[in-house]
Amino acid sequence: MGTTIKNREAELNTFRGRILFSAFAIIIAFVVLAGRMAWLQVLKRDYYHSLAEANRISVVPVVPNRGLILDRNGEVLAANYSAYTLEVTPSRVANLEKALDDLATVVDVQAKDRRRLKRLMEESKNFESLPVKNRLSEEEVARFAVNRYRFPGFEIRARLFRNYPQGEIASHAIGFIGRINVAEVKKLETANLTAMYKGTDHIGKQGIEASYESVLHGVTGSEQVEIDAGGRAIRSLAKSEPTAGNDLTLTIDIKLQRVAEQAFGDRRGALVAIDPTNGEVLALVSKPGFDPSLFIDGIDPQNWDLLNNSPDKPLLNRALQGAYPPGSTLKPFLALAALESGRRTPTQITHDPGYFNFADHRFNDDLVGGHGAVDLHKAIVVSCDTYFFQLASETDIDKTAEFLSRLGFGARSGIDIDGEKEGTLPSRAWKERAFSKSPPEARKWYAGETISTGIGQGANAFTPMQMAHAIATIANDGVSYKPHLIRQITDSTTGQKNIIQPVIDHQLDFKKSNIEIVKEALADVPKAGTSAGAFRNVGYASAGKTGTAQLFSLKGEKYNANRIGEHLRDHAWYIAYAPADKPTIALAVLVENGGKGAAAAAPVVREVLDYFLLKKLSDPKKPAVTLDVPPNSD
């Protein structure tokens, strides 16, 4: 009994001791917790407060409206419209394929939308929001909104889209915007523009859209919004408005451009029309064109293959990037060179028996039997090859190259869109450079080469832009303006119109009388010369020169267009200006594999000039014009 009581006493004492111990430990534990809270809530309060604010407040970019692109008369070439787009952040979707399958029951998602999304995903980072389908109908928006809970990671956004209402017309000049790719992100980084492009998905890729990107883009604004943990905006706290991009008024007259493009019909080719008095580009055609809107949100692979692998190369801007042998269109410039150098006088006669013998080679003239006695005027009007063979044989190729380079041949014109090619202006130095890896005899310039370059063949290759620029310089009596596509920049905030002043790129000190001699000859070409057929019953005086560029050496055989492949046929050229006495337009037309310049290219110019000078439109239903002309008409 006694031990039990003692045991109980001892046990009770132990128990009380342990309770006291526990109480002590608990107090220490609570002191630790209270200390921790004081540390967080008093000493580190500012630090955590700033973290909480950073959590809560998100600065979102407010994307500026992109500037409009208008033609010289105010017709819209590129505009914006807002529409709903369904976007997805792929990183937030576990099974994208399945989600898209489900989505197809709510919104019309087509196979091409999926292909495009796949392509965009390969090019982008995972946390970016990518478009699944653009331009949702009101009904689709409503249907998605109801089913939204089923599609985490998908969201509907109202966005501004670029619209090119002219479709294919002037597509190479206007260019297009497209989604910013990895290379462009790097470029923006080096240009310190990353902040400016926050929120912007698109950037100019080609044409005006690319070269005037900085003018069109505008200044990105920002908005402070309160967001929740899911990143959804709850309310706006502060906002700085963006500055819209500036509007561009082009020098292009879209109606003229349309007439020009229609005149080509289905044929490939290019046209450049310039106002010779100021360098404004009135039309810049490259056929075939393409629909720029295909590129805006990433072209789907099928359309891309179609455009990129087409033998017609619709994406190539032939006006600036296609270099073609000029053929006889080079003759007026060579004639001017001969007058300027004193190698020829206007009255000096060359006899044309229908061929020209040089060393042991015979160069044939187009006209069997020849043109007889030919002076400089006639040589241009009837496009006499023998005259120019003879002239070339007496001239040094380097002197010719030096003269032609002053007219802009073999150099970029400096037009304000990218991708322009230099072409080829043959000279000894050029051949040395071009064949630097070949044996010495291949690098040497041979006298025989000078003869064929004398009629615009041989190594000569120029862009339609260079031809138009050169003929514009002649039309403007040697005063050359830099070709440009922008006429006016309208400030989006002040409305101030900033008119682009024409820039004289070179003033050539040609003798006025020499220019006049060449111009008189050019004025007779459509009247009585090679393009007379195309300019029958014309209501104005124009000046021009045909050209046919051979792609295929016939070795003395007679050329027969029907007997050789379409892609080996001659290129047709026509360069012109009008009115002949006081030119307001100068142009160069090239019809690829079109055959004779007089038959294929001159009628295009006729239609363009009829519209430009007389506002006369040809019957749109009528097929593109080609004339039957005698074979000696070049």
Next chain:
Amino acid sequence: MSLRTATDFLFDRITRRLDTPLMVATVVLAAISLTVVFSASGGVTFDRMLGQLRNFMVAFIALWVIANISPQTLMRLAIPVYVVGLCLLVGVALFGDVKNNARRWLNLGFATIQPSEVMKIGVPLLLAWYFHRREEGLSVKDYALAGLFLMLPVGLIVRQPDLGTAILVFASGFFVIFFAGLSWKVIISALIGVSAAMPFLFERLHGYQKNRILTLFDPMQDPQGAGYHIIQSTIALGSGGILGKGWLSGSQAQLDFIPERSTDFILAVFGEEFGLIGNLLLMTLYLIIIGRGLMISMNASTTFSRLLASSITLTFFTYAFVNIGMVSGILPVVGVPLPLMSYGGTSILSMCVGFGVLMSISTHKQLVST
């Protein structure tokens, strides 16, 4: 009998088994809980707050019923509760439903239950009963047997796996053994042994369990994953400052940055909106409850009552400490609710059952035969 005496009688009938300090502290906590749950559920709808009110109602009824059962009767329930609980745990191991990679739930056809919850009261009840029976003199064998009673359910719960509950069940049983007088030598050598085995035990943990412990030391190594909870809750607490941002005005809470904001992480909401002052008030209330629990234990008349009351009190403390430590970023994230604050019927019910036992012990004083 006048009406007045009738109401007096009824009031007495209702309150006579209730312990005033404990009850007042509990009701104040319940009121705070409803306020914070409303805020934590967005501050617009009352659904969740009313749900929590219902949880408290049910729990208070259970509290009252148990407070009216005498400790002697409770002692008789020890074996049945423990055995049933153990059987259910075995049932879970054999037929349990798997949710989130853990086998914790048992589908009884009419209800799905988590038997480990039963053991939170079953284990201390059994151990207190056992030591009460052996009060004439405890031998090493008694402690060994008690250890076996404890480790059997704990082992089953660890295997589910549910480390958080296993630790709490272990704690509740360990406290009984501790208060029964387990020698310090054994306790200290066990502690040394466990510390030595730490690296080995750590390797045995599941991947997510290891991550929770690792992120405690460096939450930024995985800020969107395992570290997210700790980062966001410490931001919430810290940004609350001394006075807090005000009820319904915590940006971390209202903008959904705090995960599980109305359950395990409700303290982050409370601390953000009511600041250090609120936290200290909350801890004071917890200290009042714990202090009162220890007093009841001290004054309890039988070994069973003493051990049970002290174990319940210390377990309550463990809950509070582990949750506050976890939310404030000094303990790893384990699924332990903040007692009487977190939204959830099970947790509030088990707390109130414990308080019912405490009140029963404090109001059923009996003379000890000498």
